[in-house]
Amino acid sequence: MRYTQYKSGNQYVLFNQNVLNAFCDSIFETCPEHVTHICSDAQGRGTVVFFEHEDRELVLKRYHRGGLIGRFVNCTYLFSGLKKVRMWQEFQLLAHMRDLGLPVPRPIAARCIKTSPLTYQGDVVVERICGAQTLAEILCKDALSEKTWEAIGLVIRRFHQHHVDHADLNACNIMLTASGQIYLIDFDKSHIRPGKDQGWRQGNLKRLRRSLQKWQQQQAGFHFESRHWKALERGYQGAKTQPMRSSQAAEALSR
Template structure:
């Protein structure tokens, strides 16, 4: 269970799990600050860019919230401020904490921050890193997406849907695989809702489009005749269980 604390920060606030870090300040959200300590392991740019950092809570992922698509050119990383509890970072932190409490495989949240500027804000989130993990997209690219893995993916998604956990961007890049199991990451804009066939099937359709887009069909009929049916069958069985 998380021990959620909030501290005031310059122009905003920091929400953190005191069970993992006794105190979190603004420097936790600065890749340069971690680099100065020799604790910045890697950093990538772009909308999905993250920094891998060594923190007192363990190896973690620092993600700065950025917009995508055409609106990114206009608003970049700024969002309309409508209250501390409604910032994207706070909402994702609290959702991840709730999902972890329910035993679902998500990266545990460490800290979230938002910084206001007038009517807008910018935000960041730190989660623990899933060790030795590769994305499902990488497994597809390596030709390692087989029937057994397809069934495990179906079972994973069903576990979340049974709890009413809706993922706003369910795709092959947001499913991680390691020796311990499968995980679902990046719950920005996700939420808990009453399970219904409509949004559950739409979520699965989004995942299917993602798999097709990254080349899952390139091996011939295997995807449509074996892999996707196996995934859906495992999903249906797990959801009814």
């Protein structure tokens, strides 16, 4: 993937040259008539805006702090070099994973705004995965087959084979399309791990399982059972898994 960087005033911008012939700053200032949907993200750290730009469906994410510190400092971060800002790292990691053939959203642009010599704010734009729902949304409505759970495990294994440590692997950051494709999203604070370090892999899986169990406790009729997790582990461990048929996925997503 080809991308380039430029500076305008106190703003630094990365954009995907395979998608945008010339960058337009307005992509970060979405007009109301172009917005199709607005929602709070899974961690409650601000909002995610779905909008249209040049006949493409895109997603704008503004970086907001969560947790205790987020009560006092909303969206400002300490600047310690452009390569270390969160939107730069997420954009470049997405680009790297796309080049590896991993199922992630296509990065479109990232912006870092210097608010002072020591602080910054920023946002990132990615291409929307059309016709997809999160794993959590689907399981609130219906159960998935064990073959589908195996396929999810196999997808996670692919990322781990490329040493991708997802910092927040949860039921809202796995998406399934009606055609049977499985994507991972939201790679803020994620990174490539050294080859010899493997303990983080089980950490990813444990985090996902805790997320599913939390949904199960809070949402009546949430379709998650121990056999589903065992199926995911089979897929992760390399069991021969047949891809989910499009008809199976479409049926689950339509309910």
